[in-house]
Amino acid sequence: MIKILWADDEIDLLNSHVLYLESKGYSVTPVNSGDNALDLLVEKNFDIIFLDENMPGISGLETLTIIKEKYPSTPVIMITKSEEERIMEEAIGSKIADYLIKPVNPNQILLAIKKNIDKNRLIGERTSRDYQQEFRNISTLIGSANTVEEWYSVYKKIIYWELELDKSKDSNMDEILALQKSEANLQFFKFVKKNYKTWISSEAKPLMSHNLFLNKINPFLNSNKNVYLIVIDNLRFDQWKIIEPLVLEDFNLINEDMYMSILPTSTQYSRNSIFSGLHPGDIQKKFPSKWVDEENSKGKNDFESDFLHENLKRLGKENIKYTYNKITNFEAGNKMINRVSDLKNNLLNVIVYNFVDILSHAKTEMKVIKELVKDDSAYRSLTYSWFSHSPLREIMKKIALQGAKLVITTDHGTINVNKPSKLIGERDITSNLRFKNGRNMKYIKEDVFEINNPSEYNLPSRNLSGKYIFAKENTYFVYQNNFNYYAKFYKNSYQHGGVSLEEMLVPCLTLSSK
Numbered sequence: 001m002i003k004i005l006w007a008d009d010e011i012d013l014l015n016s017h018v019l020y021l022e023s024k025g026y027s028v029t030p031v032n033s034g035d036n037a038l039d040l041l042v043e044k045n046f047d048i049i050f051l052d053e054n055m056p057g058i059s060g061l062e063t064l065t066i067i068k069e070k071y072p073s074t075p076v077i078m079i080t081k082s083e084e085e086r087i088m089e090e091a092i093g094s095k096i097a098d099y100l101i102k103p104v105n106p107n108q109i110l111l112a113i114k115k116n117i118d119k120n121r122l123i124g125e126r127t128s129r130d131y132q133q134e135f136r137n138i139s140t141l142i143g144s145a146n147t148v149e150e151w152y153s154v155y156k157k158i159i160y161w162e163l164e165l166d167k168s169k170d171s172n173m174d175e176i177l178a179l180q181k182s183e184a185n186l187q188f189f190k191f192v193k194k195n196y197k198t199w200i201s202s203e204a205k206p207l208m209s210h211n212l213f214l215n216k217i218n219p220f221l222n223s224n225k226n227v228y229l230i231v232i233d234n235l236r237f238d239q240w241k242i243i244e245p246l247v248l249e250d251f252n253l254i255n256e257d258m259y260m261s262i263l264p265t266s267t268q269y270s271r272n273s274i275f276s277g278l279h280p281g282d283i284q285k286k287f288p289s290k291w292v293d294e295e296n297s298k299g300k301n302d303f304e305s306d307f308l309h310e311n312l313k314r315l316g317k318e319n320i321k322y323t324y325n326k327i328t329n330f331e332a333g334n335k336m337i338n339r340v341s342d343l344k345n346n347l348l349n350v351i352v353y354n355f356v357d358i359l360s361h362a363k364t365e366m367k368v369i370k371e372l373v374k375d376d377s378a379y380r381s382l383t384y385s386w387f388s389h390s391p392l393r394e395i396m397k398k399i400a401l402q403g404a405k406l407v408i409t410t411d412h413g414t415i416n417v418n419k420p421s422k423l424i425g426e427r428d429i430t431s432n433l434r435f436k437n438g439r440n441m442k443y444i445k446e447d448v449f450e451i452n453n454p455s456e457y458n459l460p461s462r463n464l465s466g467k468y469i470f471a472k473e474n475t476y477f478v479y480q481n482n483f484n485y486y487a488k489f490y491k492n493s494y495q496h497g498g499v500s501l502e503e504m505l506v507p508c509l510t511l512s513s514k
Contacts, residue, residue, distance in 0.1 A: 001025065001026065002025075004047065005048075006031070007031050008052035010032075012032075021109065048077065051067075051077065052080070075117070079100045080102065097112075124172075127164050138158065145187070154184055154501075156237070162177060163238065166377050182473065185472070200456075200457050210276075216259075220348075221348060224347075226343075227349075227406070228350075228406045229349070229407045230351045232410050233267060234496065237507045239379075240408075242380045246393060251514060258507060263468075265497055266412065266434075267300070272304065276311055277311040277315075281455065290303040304326070321347055324350045324352075325349070340398035340399060340402075344402045344404070376416060379494070401513070413496065415502040416474060416494055417474045417490065419447075421443065421476065423436065426438060435471065448471060449469070453467075470498045471497070474500070
């Protein structure tokens with residue numbers, strides 16, 4: 001039962017209101033002063049407090065200040081005869097939950113209770129009901145999606161409902177939405193498997209890693225207005241939606257686009273492809289000394305600046321003023337804050353920020369992160385917390401002050417894996433859990449997108465008989481040796497490299513300073 005404390009020096013005149021609320025199933029404790037209200041709060045817990053602003057002795061505003069200091073989570077509804085702006089501002093500044101002007105009627109009181117006590121339940125019920133109504137429409141879209149744009153629409157709708165159900169705190173629909181997302185990933189896998197070769201080999205291709213710079217950055221280089229490209233490694237669309245309100249404090253959103261990461265959805269392939277404007281196979285041919293083999297211990301993205309320079313030359317922009325900056329730790333991020341003002345005269349400034357990728361890998365290796373990030377909702381929450389306190393946010397604020405254009409994107413996303421798939425192979429097979437490149441591999445065919453001839457897909461090949469396999473949905477590869485141990489170790493970790501909505505359909509945002 002909801003317990004209400006109502007403090008008013010004319011409480012006897014409000015007896016009909018008290019009886020009305022009690023008839024609705026609420027427990028109401030009436031008192032006639034602020035002092036009595038404070039005494040009762042020491043003895044009992046209340047779910048909501050109605051507080052008259054104008055009482056003899058300790059005033060309503062003074063009582064409110066004490067209540068918010070001692071019981072900050074208890075909602076307080078201020079009731080007053082006065083409509084003075086000063087009193088309203090004072091009450092609102094003291095973080096009241098609602099404000100009512102006398103005379104109040106029973107329905108106003110009831111609505112105030114529902115808004116502040118039943119709000120989460122009502123929102124949850126409404127959100128669940130709305131999703132149930134939308135469920136059939138999304139299922140129809142999943143079954144009929146036959147273009148990349150239609151898959152963008154499917155994925156955006158699923159993320160929208162994930163975030164809405166998160167906010168509603170109603171978990172009744174979570175399992176149904178998870179099943180629908182799983183079905184979407186299965187159908188998306190079939191779609192990619194059917195069309196990927198065409199996208200790579202023909203002109204009729206969607207926006208992908210290798211043509212992202214040409215289509216999204218190069219047009220800005222034809223003007224005199226400086227542009228910043230921020231590549232946040234491993235940023236999913238749902239993570240963007242979580243940090244979006246913070247970003248939009250300083251920027252206006254011009255376009256919220258998606259593009260398709262190439263396969264493998266791995267930094268070595270996808271990010272090198274973004275900066276070079278080339279497929280990985282072409283990078284290996286043109287720059288053999290700068291393409292590092294997957295299992296080589298050297299840095300696999302150490303030549304992004306060189307690739308960017310060559311890309312600009314091909315586009316006829318080799319003479320523009322630009323910078324390339326990579327941030328891999330907190331200290332480097334803080335140093336970058338102080339450098340931003342020096343970059344305003346460059347036409348292009350590229351900033352690669354690596355935190356989200358570090359976070360996803362830490363989920364596998366660190367026990368504390370494993371406990372914190374138990375699911376996608378927690379993963380998003382941690383991303384929000386990081387961004388709100390990160391040097392990256394301060395960097396963006398400095399960029400906004402320059403009146404610059406800003407493009408935020410990523411190289412690929414990541415997926416929470418739960419289904420181990422047994423693999424047998426030689427020692428030189430790549431170690432990535434979502435894709436493998438090598439010879440003589442044995443695996444469950446239904447779990448993979450198989451590429452037997454990498455050159456047809458413009459992928460690097462280490463040997464003539466090597467092939468690539470990419471895991472579907474939330475599957476991850478585990479070697480037969482010590483299978484149970486590693487299956488358990490990597491279960492519920494965040495991985496990338498394979499085929500899923502989360503890994504391949506990633507955000508590309510264009511913004512302007514406010």
